[in-house]
Structures are given as C-alpha cells and as structure tokens.
C-alpha cells in the first residue's frame with residue numbers, strides 16, 4: 001500500500017523537476033524574442049573608460065619604465081592598491097553590501113566605499129542592485145550579465161551596451177540606502193573614484209620619490225591596477241559561468257574554478273557562491289584559496305566584523321549529493337524505467353536525510369565534548385567517534401547507490 005502511494009509521489013516529484021527545467025528553457029526563448037525588440041544605447045563614458053584603460057596602461061607602463069625606470073616603490077604601490085581596491089569589491093561591494101554575509105563597523109565600510117570607488121566599478125548601490133538581479137534571475141533576461149548571451153556580453157559588453165535606459169531602479173537595495181556610507185559614496189562616486197583610484201597612488205609616489213615616482217604611482221597604482229581589478233571582476237561574470245565544475249547545483253551556469261579563485265581573491269568558487277550566496281566564504285574549506293574570507297575572519301577577531309554567516313556542513317553535503325544524484329539520474333533515466341528511477345530517488349532522499357542527521361549529531365557531540373568534565377572526556381570522545389563512524393557509513397551508502405544506478409544501465413543494455 002505504502003509503495004503504491006510512494007512511487008507515484010516520488011515519480012511526480014521527478015516530473016516536476018523536469019517540468020521546471022522546461023519552463024526555464026521556455027523563458028529563455030521568450031527572453032530572446034523580447035531582446036530582439038529592445039533598444040539599447042552605447043554608454044560612451046563606460047566604453048571609453050573600459051576599452052581605453054588597457055592600451056593606456058600598456059603605453060604608460062612602457063614609457064614610464066624607459067623614462068624613469070621601475071623601482072620597488074611602483075611595485076609596492078601597485079600591490080597595495082590592487083589588494084585595497086580588489087578586496088573592497090570582493091569583500092565590501094560583493095559579500096558585505098550585496099549579500100549581507102556579515103556585519104561590518106563603519107571604518108571598514110568606509111574604506112570599502114573609498115577604495116571600491118577607486119576600482120571604477122560604479123557605486124555600491126548600483127553594483128549591488130545589478131548583482132542582486134544577477135542572483136535572482138541568473139541566466140535570464142533580468143540578469144544584467146546573463147552568461148547565456150555569450151562570454152563577451154557577460155564580461156563587459158553589458159556595461160558598454162546600456163539596455164536599461166531610463167531612471168535606475170534601486171528598489172532591491174532599499175536596505176543599503178539606510179547606510180550613510182552607501183549614500184555618501186553614491187553621491188560623490190566620481191570624485192572619490194578619481195581621488196582614491198588615481199590621485200592617491202600618484203601622491204604617495206610623489207611623497208616617496210618625487211615627480212618620476214608620482215607618475216609611476218599613477219601608472220602602476222592607477223591605470224595598470226584598474227585594468228587588473230576590472231578584468232578580475234569581469235572574469236567572475238564571464239569565465240566563472242563558462243569553465244569549471246558544478247558540484248553544488250546545476251540550476252544555472254555558475255562554475256567552481258580553482259585557478260579563477262587564485263586571481264580573484266577567492267571569488268572563483270562561484271558555483272558554491274550561487275548555491276549559498278549568504279555565506280561569507282566562497283571557498284568553504286579552510287584550505288580553499290579565498291583571501292576575502294580570511295580578511296573577513298581576521299577583522300572579526302578585532303570585533304570590526306560580526307555575525308559571519310556560514311552554511312551548515314550538512315546543507316553543503318546535501319547539495320553535493322543532490323547534484324551528484326541528478327547528474328547520474330539524467331544519464332540513466334532513459335534506460336532504467338520510471339519505477340526503478342523512483343526507487344533510486346527515494347533511496348537518495350533517505351541518504352540525504354541520514355547525512356543531515358549524522359552531521360547534526362556530530363555537532364552536538366562536539367558541544368558535549370567541549371563542555372565535558374575531565375572524567376567524562378573519554379566517554380564524550382567515544383560518542384563523537386561513533387557519530388563520525390555513522391556519517392561515514394551513510395556516505396558509503398550513497399556512493400553505493402550512485403554506483404548501482406550507473407551499473408543498472410549497463411545491466412539493462414547488456415540484457
């Protein structure tokens with residue numbers, strides 16, 4: 001009796017998933033039709049700046065090198081500004097303001113606002129509004145840097161070809177408008193950008209080594225650094241939606257890429273980020289290269305950051321199991337039949353729930369161990385080991401299930 005209710009229910013759930021994919025595909029086709037009829041303007045200011053800075057940076061770098069020579073001061077200014085402006089975007093604009101993954105006191109918020117302006121990626125308000133739309137409607141028409149429109153569109157053409165003509169819509173960033181730092185930066189964005197992105201590195205250079213070093217500071221800390229930070233951010237919108245793995249979700253084009261994480265202060269773990277956008281980490285394991293996460297954690301030790309949001313381990317593992325199951329199911333579904341697929345669905349669901357419970361049990365045992373008296377420590381330690389062993393068993397069950405699913409197609413084919 002239970003089986004006769006259970007199988008159709010699970011089957012219906014699977015059909016619902018497939019139908020959702022169908023809907024998304026239909027929406028994309030409608031988007032293409034709408035887009036064809038939509039006018040766009042070339043934003044000349046953005047076009048000249050984004051396309052003009054790379055050749056200017058190369059010419060400036062070569063000319064300055066020949067005329068004044070390159071010293072450690074230019075290198076130092078470049079790296080300090082690269083980190084200051086880069087982290088202001090990844091930690092400030094992205095993880096703090098756009099996603100509210102933690103809370104930061106005003107000195108940090110202000111420094112993100114000043115050096116973020118120097119990154120020349122518009123104001124916090126504008127950037128966060130675009131970014132929240134990107135997460136809400138990833139790969140769809142409302143996504144400003146919709147990666148399905150091609151690499152170059154999501155890389156920077158969306159900034160140059162202004163489709164959203166008219167008054168900007170900040171209804172999705174009303175929470176940010178309450179912050180005086182955000183309002184102040186939005187009001188003086190161009191002045192602040194010019195001062196902190198170009199004038200300040202030149203002024204530091206002048207203070208250290210006179211006119212030649214001032215020009216070096218401007219070229220290396222201003223122009224060349226701007227190009228590096230620009231394209232680091234742009235690569236997350238383009239490359240991180242094209243190349244890499246999808247361990248946590250296949251609902252959109254976001255990918256995890258270690259090499260991209262290396263060049264983008266940890267932002268390359270983009271599939272994880274799309275799956276768990278409120279998490280202050282993008283690389284969630286301690287060894288994942290994610291300087292933005294380390295920066296946030298570091299300042300939390302001094303109480304300048306607080307309420308750091310972390311996704312529970314069970315939730316991350318559940319997402320990985322779900323993705324792994326769906327990938328396998330997609331391959332085997334045409335050959336194994338509805339009833340077997342429904343049975344596999346049910347077993348996967350049971351495994352995921354067991355993993356969740358096992359992780360929670362480990363967390364509880366850890367708390368017990370931390371609070372245990374000296375006499376009870378051994379006993380609590382044993383209980384923790386038991387909980388870990390249970391998790392290992394459930395994980396093995398799931399691997400067995402995936403192996404059985406894969407083997408089931410070969411069995412069917414050979415029969």
Ligand SMILES: [Zn+2]
Nearest residue numbers: 094131273277
């Ligand atoms: Zn994001």
Ligand SMILES: [Zn+2]
Nearest residue numbers: 236237254270
């Ligand atoms: Zn994305």
